[in-house]
Each structure stands twice: as C-alpha cells, then as structure tokens.
Amino acid sequence: MAIFNHTSFTHTVFRLLGIPGLEDQHKWISIPFFISYLISVLGNSLLIFIILTKRSLHEPMYLFLCMLSGTDVVLSTCIVPQVLAIFWFNAGELSLDRCISQVFFLSSTFVYESGILLVMAFDRYIAICYPLRYTTILTHALIGKIGVVIFLRSYGTVFPIIFLLRRLNFCKSNILPNTACKHIVLARVSCNDIRVNIWYGFFVLMSTLIVDIFLIFISYALILRAVFHIPSKEARHKALNTCGSHICVIFLFYAPAIFSVLTQRFGRHIPPHINVLLANVYILAPPMLNPIIYGIKTKQIRDQVIHMFFSKQK
Template sequence: MVASNRSALSHTVFHLLGVPGLEEQHRWISIPFFISYVIALLGNSLLICIILTKRSLHEPMYLFLCMLSGTDIVLSTCIVPQALAIFWFHAGAISLDCCISQVFFLSSTFVYESGILLVMAFDRYIAICYPLRYTTLLTHSLIGKIGLILFLRSYGTVFPIIFLLKRLTFCKSNILPNTACKHIVLARISCDDIRINIWYGLFVLMSTLVVDVVLIFISYVLILCAVFRIPSREARHKALNTCGSHVCVIILFYAPAIFSVLTQRFGQHISPHVKVLLANVYILVPPMLNPVIYGIKTKQIRDKVIQVFFTKQA
C-alpha cells in the first residue's frame, strides 16, 4: 500500500529551467548556443562530405575524423535544440521517458567520442612508429570493427542507467535546474537511495573516460620517444605537426569536461548558473571547433575545401 502511494506521487513530467538565476538573460545566452550549433552542423557536415566523396582521403586518419564529426553532430543535437526551446519559447516541459532517453543518448555519445579520440591517438602512434605498416595494419575492415566495438562499449556501459533511473520515485520535485537532463541531476530529485546511481556513474566515468585519458597519455609518450629518435630535425617537426590537430581536439574535449565534473562534485560554493554554463561548454565548444582545427591544420583537408569552394567558381 505504501509503495502504491509513493508510485502515485511520482512525477512523470519535469520542467527544465535552463540557466537558473539568469532567466531574464536567456535570449542573450541563446546567441552563442545557436551560433555554435550552426557552425558545428555546417562544419562537421562539410568535413564528412569531403572525406566520403574524395577517394584520396579514404585513409584511416580521415575515416576516424569522419566518425568524430558524425559524433559531434549527434552530441550537440542531444542538448542544443532543447536548450534553445527553453531560451526562446520557455518550453522546458519534458516527460520522464524523454528525459531518461536524453540522459542515455547524451552520456553514450560522450563516451563514444572519448573512444574515438583514443583510437585516433593509436592511429597517430601507428603512423609515426610503424609508417611502412600503417595501411596494412589499419585496414578498412579493422576500422569498421573498431567503430562497432566503440559503439557497443559506449551504449553497453550507459544502458543500465536507464533502469537505475526508471526504478526511482520522483516525489520531491519536478524542477530540473539545467538546460538538459543529466543522470545525477535527475537522480538527486528522487525520494529513494541513489547510492547505486552515484557508484555506477563513477564506474562508467572510471572505466571509459579515465581509461581513455590514461591510454592516450601513454600513446603520446611512446610517440614522443619515437619522434625524438628521428635524426632529421625536419622529419621530427613533420611528425609532431601531424599530431598537433589531435592534441588540440583532446584538450578541447577533456579539459572542460573534467573541470565541469570537478565543479559539480566539489564546487559547493560555485553559483548554480556557473555550473550549468560550464557543463554546456564541453557540449558546445568541441563540435564547433573540431572541424575548424582540422580544416586549418590539416593540409589535405584544407586543399580539398579550397578546391570545393573556389575551383568550381573559377
């Protein structure tokens, strides 16, 4: 009988506040959200089209970049349209099922992108340390299998979170002080013990993102050791330059994410609106800047972009 009463009290519709405390500035806050989303869609779509249509770019490095661009589109789409609906139309109402779906796709896509960055570090390691075996080791078949493994890893590790949230009774409040549904933010407004949610969330973080960061670091240590053994200064510079774009993307992806996690867990004295804005940085900035970084620093892509836009006009 008690369980029945608690079930009857459980909320099925929630209201996202956007950026709490800055509701009157939502119109202004929406501008960088909208601009970054448009740039992310156009830039990553262009990158995908160029890589898929130009056979000279059907190499492992560019195929992984194509995966990264597709993931960036999905990642930004998971949160920005919802945020813009809140900012422009005050449309913050969201059902429990939609909220849990957003948690699932946002978290799994983030884990998937982390995996791609790890594989791209491995790609650079093979290209620099074993250049003669590069294309024979990283075949198109292997790249497809790697993509499938990353997919299964990301969606498999995040999938139990659906059931961990579905078991909760939401009888405290139906107000979410955020621009999107997040696992722990949603769990904290429930009336049940959420220790398993906290521990499982930590497990996902440690088994995916932390492991990826450690392996990326090891890859670059091995790369640097190999590079500094190259006698030619020009060859060393060329080898390091091929890693420059990837290092920039890694910093853009992990630095805001780690800082956001630390502020969420230990920043009790930080204002809620600052936490929400920081939490959106790693969703907005990497998808917007990744195609720009690769377009500027990668000569092959830069040449193809110039060819697409200017050769036809000439």
C-alpha cells in the same frame, strides 16, 4: 500521506529551467548557442562530405575523423535544439521517458566520442612508429570493427543507467535547474537512496573516460619517444605537426568535461548558473571547433575545402 508520496507518487513530466538565475538573459545567451550549433552542424557535415566523396582521403586518419565529426553532430543535436527552445519559447517541459532517453543518448555519445579520440591517438602511434605498415595494420575492415567495438562499449556501459533511473520515485520536485536532463541531476529529485546511481556514474567515468585518458597519455609518450629518435629535424617537426590537431581536440574535449563533472559533484559553493554554463561548454566547444582545427591544420582537408569553394569561381 508521507508513505503515499514516497512509495506511489512519481512525476511523469519535468520542467527544465535553463540556466537558473539568468532566466532574464536567456535571449542573449541563446545567440552564442545558436551560432556554435550552426557552425558545428555545417562544419562537421562539410568534413563528412569531403572525406566520403574524395577517395584520396579514404585513409585511416580521415575515416576516424569522419566518425568524430558524425559523433559531434549527434552530441550537439542531443542538447542544443532543446536548449534553444527553452531560451526562445520557454518550452522546457518533457516527459520522464524523454528525459531518461536524453540522459542515455547524451552520456553514450559522450563516451563514444572519448573512444574515437583514443583510437585516433592509436592511429597516430601506428603512423609514426610503424609508417611502412600503417595501411596494412589499419585496414578498412579493422576500422569498421573498431567502430563497432567503441559503439558497443559506449552504449553497453551507459545502458544500465536507464534501469537505475526507472526504479526511482520522483516525488520531490519536477523542476530541473538545468538545460538538459543529466543522470545525477534527475536522480537528485527522487525520494530514493541514489548511492547506486552515484557509484555507477563514477564507475562509468573511471572505466571509460579515465581509462581513455590514461591510454592516450601512454600513446603520446611512445610517440614522443619515437619522434626524438628521428635524426632529421624536419622529419621530427612533420611528425609532431601531424599530432597537433589531435592534441588540441583532446584538450578541448576532456578539460571542460572533467572540470564540469568535478564541479557538479564537489563544487557545492559554486553558483548553480556557473555549473550549468560549464556543463554546456563541452557540448558546444568541441563540435564547433573540431572542424575548424582540422580544416586549418590539415593540408589535405584545407586544399579540398579551397578547391570546393573557389575553383568554380575561376
């Protein structure tokens, strides 16, 4: 019987518990999830609409911001509607194929957003260090190619995870103590050796997020060196102000994500519900706050929003 369990039997349907240990609080926890998702979808959709319809905003910085907003909508939509279904209707069952698909789209979209943040740092470097050549370097054709390269990198690096999960036999349990299907969470309920999964997940993390963080750090080091060589104090302040929104977004994206990854892999003594809540922070916070940050700190976008909502009332 043991041989049968480990070689033949595999679960084809899994059940997500939501936040383990806080099942009786799911209705209350769903409120911030729903509000953050609503703000994320409306805010990012508004940014995309404004940027695409206003020709004055068809500059590299705003086109990259448009990509970021679109990615934020996809990232939050991969998770939050399902989480709300678990919280409201206890609808946590999903097939193995759907679970693996969620792992793929969630992971690849996350890597794609990291790539967009890296490119936005490069955009700020060109704008500050080579202002006269800014539009000639970052042409629309180059921006399109950059978007394709980031897309291929994100989906290419995550694609092997599908096969790494498909090879496993899930004979331990079909209960996943989480709000979503995650690579290692799903692999841990298998009866196979998952060292390849763990090491490949580590490779994806190092070759994408860690490399992106390092290159972003280099970009801003070069930006700061260029800024402090500007003689005018007002010009220095203006240059740094253009980077403020991006720095806030970088911190919101990477800090909770890296902390969540570390706690999942090394935080054995951290309660499961804390791990799950932390894992949802990087899905909820950046998509919700990014349009607010750029809407407040970027004058051109702020002016367009004010014009859109208040000009017709006059």
